[in-house]
Amino acid sequence: MNRFETAKDLPAMVRPAVVDLLFRMADDELIIGHRNSEWTGHAPILEEDIAFSSMAQDEMGHARAYYEMLHELGEADPDTLAFGRKPRQYRCASLVSLPKGDWAFSVVRQFLYDTSESVRLAALSESTFVPLAQLARKLRGEEKYHLMHGRSWVARLGSATEESRKRMQTALATCYPHALGLFEPTEADEPVAQYGIGLRERELKAQWESAVVPGLQAGGLSVADNVLPVYGGRVGRHPAALTELLDGMQLVYNIDPTAKW
Amino acid sequence: MTEAVWTALRTVTDPEIPVLTVVDMGIISGVRITESGVAVDVTPTFSACPAVALIREQIVEAVSAACGCEVIVRIVYDPPWTTERMTEEGRRKLKEFGVAPPSKACVGDRINAAVKASTTWSLEHIPCPFCDSKETELESIFGPTLCRSIHYCRGCQQSFEHFKPVE
Numbered sequence: 001m002n003r004f005e006t007a008k009d010l011p012a013m014v015r016p017a018v019v020d021l022l023f024r025m026a027d028d029e030l031i032i033g034h035r036n037s038e039w040t041g042h043a044p045i046l047e048e049d050i051a052f053s054s055m056a057q058d059e060m061g062h063a064r065a066y067y068e069m070l071h072e073l074g075e076a077d078p079d080t081l082a083f084g085r086k087p088r089q090y091r092c093a094s095l096v097s098l099p100k101g102d103w104a105f106s107v108v109r110q111f112l113y114d115t116s117e118s119v120r121l122a123a124l125s126e127s128t129f130v131p132l133a134q135l136a137r138k139l140r141g142e143e144k145y146h147l148m149h150g151r152s153w154v155a156r157l158g159s160a161t162e163e164s165r166k167r168m169q170t171a172l173a174t175c176y177p178h179a180l181g182l183f184e185p186t187e188a189d190e191p192v193a194q195y196g197i198g199l200r201e202r203e204l205k206a207q208w209e210s211a212v213v214p215g216l217q218a219g220g221l222s223v224a225d226n227v228l229p230v231y232g233g234r235v236g237r238h239p240a241a242l243t244e245l246l247d248g249m250q251l252v253y254n255i256d257p258t259a260k261w
Numbered sequence: 262m263t264e265a266v267w268t269a270l271r272t273v274t275d276p277e278i279p280v281l282t283v284v285d286m287g288i289i290s291g292v293r294i295t296e297s298g299v300a301v302d303v304t305p306t307f308s309a310c311p312a313v314a315l316i317r318e319q320i321v322e323a324v325s326a327a328c329g330c331e332v333i334v335r336i337v338y339d340p341p342w343t344t345e346r347m348t349e350e351g352r353r354k355l356k357e358f359g360v361a362p363p364s365k366a367c368v369g370d371r372i373n374a375a376v377k378a379s380t381t382w383s384l385e386h387i388p389c390p391f392c393d394s395k396e397t398e399l400e401s402i403f404g405p406t407l408c409r410s411i412h413y414c415r416g417c418q419q420s421f422e423h424f425k426p427v428e
Contacts, residue, residue: 047400047401047403047411050401050403050404050405051401051402051403053403054403054404054407055403057309057311057407058307058308058309058407059309060309061307061308061309061310062308062309064309065308134337134338134339134341135308135338137338137339137341138308138338138339138341139308141341141343141427141428142307142308142309142407142427144428145402145403145425148381148384148402149402149403152381
């Protein structure tokens with residue numbers, strides 16, 4: 001299969017699909033990063049304050065790397081993409097938009113999300129779009145630590161006390177349909193697969209499920225059969241929580257978008 | 262000329278770990294002399310590291326002062342930074358500073374990929390930088406900066422930091 005060394009080498013047929021894919025990944029990272037930063041100063045213990053703050057920092061850094069790649073592909077500059085769009089223009093899945101909830105909710109969400117990211121980045125490490133493959137390999141090494149964190153807490157909290165088990169199971173029941181929405185099929189699927197940019201969403205979903213189930217079992221947690229996915233995020237239909245989040249996140253930027261920092 | 266660039270780079274230190282130079286850390290992945298000046302490639306330890314912007318500025322400053330020409334710094338992800346890139350000198354200085362150098366346990370194929378991804382084994386029993394005991398425990402995967410984890414030594418009963426390994 002042909003390899004594409006730079007943004008300029010991407011054929012016009014696949015370009016919009018790569019742009020769509022990058023927006024989905026960048027927006028997921030930006031929004032879950034913002035949600036995780038809401039634990040800064042509020043987590044139940046100091047180590048977790050540091051953990052969620054560090055993961056937020058990683059995720060925002062990764063979002064910036066994707067926005068920079070989008071800029072190379074002719075989109076606006078990274079700040080404008082992060083702060084200057086209307087809610088409908090974001091392409092994040094509903095999972096990342098939901099309010100941070102209790103700590104069990106954030107732990108479960110992070111575990112489901114990080115596992116999806118690990119299968120996505122593994123696939124993209126083999127991408128024919130060389131800059132994306134290089135970036136994916138880099139980010140994989142960093143995300144490893146998020147997965148370690150998520151898996152160890154799912155195992156611990158799932159089997160600690162009656163209260164913790166109940167909270168984890170409730171969080172899982174709420175998160176799971178939204179987590180399935182991470183793999184909402186889009187028009188980009190076929191071109192992405194045909195040009196060897198990445199895998200189809202349904203293929204990623206199958207890999208994700210086989211990685212998620214053992215992690216949940218380690219904490220004695222289970223998912224009901226035939227859960228229906230919550231779709232819409234990938235085409236700009238979001239829960240009201242995203243609008244509220246963006247109102248806060250964009251407030252200062254919108255006062256003067258041309259201000260120099 | 263190339264040697265002058267490397268000499269200048271050996272004066273630029275990591276703002277978060279001031280005993281380490283960018284050369285010790287192994288983040289310089291390329292130096293090229295071009296018609297218009299000098300091009301330096303930097304492969305960051307962690308992509309979201311907030312120190313990268315400052316390191317870039319300091320490289321421009323040091324190298325342009327040494328060479329009197331235009332300096333362009335590119336942030337690259339290929340080759341990616343890995344534990345192996347840190348020099349022996351860098352590992353020694355880091356330990357003297359009180360931060361355990363990145364564990365080499367995660368490098369190689371001794372443990373299968375599934376285990377590698379799923380457990381904290383690569384962060385267990387990190388030798389204490391103060392007393393060299395391996396009777397240490399992982400306290401937190403995340404530390405004061407993205408590249409550091411926190412551990413506790415049962416030998417000398419002190420907490421210490423460890424530079425996280427990256428494959």
